[in-house]
Amino acid sequence: MTATAEGPTDTETGTVSRGIVGGRWIQHWEPEDAGFWERTGRAVANRNLWASIFVEHVGFSVWTLWSVFVLFMGPEYGVDAAGKFFLGATATLVGAILRVPYTFAVARFGGRNWTVISGAMLLIPTIAAAFVLQPGTPYSVFVLMAALAGFGGGNFASSMTNINAFFPEGRKGTALGLNAGGGNLGVAVIQLIALLVIATSGAGHPKILLAVYIPLIVVCSVVAAFSMDNLASVSNDKGAFSLALKERDTGIMSVLYIGTFGSFIGYSFAFGLVLQTQFGRTPLQAATVTFIGPLLGSFIRPIGGWMADKLGGAKVSAVNFGLMAVSALVCILASGTGSLALFTLGFILLFVFSGIGNGSTYKMIPAIFRRQALERIGEGADRAAAMLHARRVSGAAIGLISAVGALGGLLINLAFRQSFAATKSGVPAFWAFLAFYVVCAGITWAVYQRQTSSVRTGDGQLALARV
Template sequence: MTAPSTARGSTRDTGRWIEHWDPEDEGFWESRGRRTARRNLILSVISEHIGFSVWSMFSVLALFMGPEYGIDPAGKFFLVAVASLVGATLRVPYGFAVARFGGRNWTVISAAMLLVPTVALLAVMEPGTSYTTFMLVAVLTGVGGANFASSMTNINSFYPLRLKGWALGMNAGGGNIGVAVVQLVGLLIIAVAGAAQPRLLLAAYVPLIVVATVLSARYMDNLGPVRNDTGAFRESVRDGHTWIMAFLYIGTFGSFIGYSFAFGLVLQNQFDRTPLQAASLTFIGPLLGSLIRPVGGRLADRLGGAKVTLWNFAAMTGAVGIVVAASVRESLPLFIAGFIVLFVLTGLGNGSTFKMIPGIFQAKAHARGLRGEAAAVHARRLSGASMALIGAVGGFGGVGINMALRQSFLSSGSGTGAFVVFLGYYVACAAVTWFVYLRRTAPAPAAESSPGGGRTAPAEQEARPAYAEV
């Protein structure tokens, strides 16, 4: 085995660059790859965690915005929808910025950019501020949601295929939990200082952003092999599986972020909870959904992402059915129970769907006749590029949920109609997962070696699911 060489700063005036990276090589992985990947994963989680907190800031600040702010429930739903929309849109350029600037370099830039919306909110967060001003700042908070795309694209390149479900689950789960943490901090401030002190929440995040930026600059690495790979973007856009997985990711991550932003507002406006009562409940779902995401990735590593995703959508359909029933009966305990189960399932599905992505492109590499390192490099290129697009489309699901709830409240004064729509979407996601990835009549992507060293017979290939192992 050729000894791995590491060159830092050899192709850039500044920065830390690793020019050789082969995580599929067991020797390389055990000797130095695992340690380097883990360090970058930890620091990626820190920055992404704070990014999610900033992105979901308006969902917490809405609890501080009493009648003196002059904003009705529909207006608050629209503010969080704007933040979600911008975050989803920016995920596309953020995801491809990793190839252009380097994972470490872009993490530093994107972390530092979180200061802009945080400081802006510190300046304007008070009664009398115009709704237009709040809208403009909501646009700025979108940069926090975009961090996810660059972070996932970057970490995907660090880990071997057999560990991607776990690694991507840990990275995303650690980031997602930023939603729950900012809600917990908001709850603490409301309980201790009252709902008239939103600036305390914002002030707490300024030093955290600075620390995350400095740590990323000091200890993260760029991977030279993924530099300037613009062809991967074009290939991923043309690949139908990118858009199929984006459709499924709307159902998992779109639900997670949409419900995270909207849960407190629903509790206040449909069940007449006070800001403190709502804040004491809103963090539970995002917290559990974030913690369970690595479990979804690990289950997908062991059982196959498509199988876990299919059963997860079936369970989500049942959970949202409970939410619909609770909404109609106006049963707060049942509503909360159903919603918490739904949050947990969105987290599991987030882990399993993202595990599917590298597996799909690995299977497609084999279908093209690629093997070994060539197949691994192809899969890393395409899966990393597609994650930016899939993450962006998934983020738009959060916009859809908040807009659907806004319309439902405007029309009927409750969220029941929106929840019925969500139920139908989960049924569609389950059907697509089965039809594309698990249907027994689907052709296998390529003939593969059998355990005895032979080739799988054509009849056997047709009998087994094409992507069941993804």
């Protein structure tokens, strides 16, 4: 194990190389040090960010493969609407569950190393689907294939945990928003590609999608291998998960993230099916509009993070949940009048506000633990130790919260499945969503926005403890 010879940057960060397999390891990383950040940190962090976005983007596309494949599955496949909703629910559930071990994997293997491994693992669900995606395949095999697509959902947790450690507090909202937004964009991109395939080749050629994504998986994994680094401070942190589990805020933020990201991923799986089932749209007609919501929700997520950096995550999130409730009400009214245009508008607004909420709630997580660190400093704790503890716990909490939040996508698909089975309409499901958004707005205001205050640090200075 020898020091790399890449100039001052490697000297300052204490970077050592273990080759292409072991990856580059950075021993010294202090993003809160303004001088270190300007000299070294910014360039290294941004390089890791963009490579991470690439892999996460492809991961999201693979995760939502079956939200697209069901548009190709005509009567000859023998799968009804309830069965199609269940395929989406299966992929969502597995992706959510995998987010917990994927978070551990960053500490176990290193952020760069696990990004490469998890990226390459996306070949499993795509290659497997190429052999079985055809009429006559038993439904149980389709369920298994949807479960394998869950590999793409786990990437988000490890990616966000890793990138969170690279950036200083004042830039986390924007960085995490870009990372997540670029990943979320994979949902819209695969739906756009599906639209192109259906428009040019018809609904009988879903495997063309796999011909696009299998090579792309190889490319993104190679880019991660050559562009990313491992942080020793993250790799050495094996106990942060248990600390995060004990935090009350981890549970509260998990509920809020169900309302934001759970909505985004759940609606991404369900939008096309709802249009087909409730409004009788053809696969091409559904595909023509389904990509718009995920596209806007993905692009606006970094703006949600930026707004949270400027205004405070709790304030932005509380208002945003209120707007999500209004959007659900629009969908309910549109369903009652049979207005496809108004329903589509309401559904797309749900995507937009879920995207803003994704960015603002993720900004809240490190801010919450930073406020706790400032309170400990005010009580005499060592500043460096307190801030390191905050970074450790917030990184682990991000993985846990992302896992629980993704379960919201499962609940949305199950709610639609039950709603259509019982009433042949999505209205009961939308009423449930509306009520939940109102509850989330109240929790955000009562627990975080109302308690915003300043704390006095150990050196006698006042610091804003805004969440």
